[in-house]
Amino acid sequence: MANCEFPITFHQSVEELVARFDEAITARGGQFSGDADQATFTIPTARGPVEGSYRTEDNTFHFILTAMPDGLTCHKADNTFRSLIGSPPDLSLDFL
DSSP states (O other), rough: OOOOEEEEEEOOOOOHHHHHHHHHHHHTTTTTEESSSEEEEOOOOOOOOOEEEEEEETTEEEEEEEEETTTTOHHHHHHHHHHHHHHOOOTTTTOO
16 A cells, blocks of 8 residues: 555644644554654554654644555545544544
């Protein structure tokens, strides 16, 4: 599978959003390592892990997913991460 890449523009505090990512990912038993500039993560799902990274630039997260389970589309992954940024946020990280 080729990498899945997508940008997500935000208007909240980047530190608040990074804390939200960390909370949601670790609550699912995943691993999050990073800060407001860049991070890597692994999120377990029933069909296999979602793995990737982001970097931030000009109020935009630039996500690159390097591993996704069968059945997960790039569009669905994009929407799932957008739901974390939304107000109110959806912390479930429901990829499937």
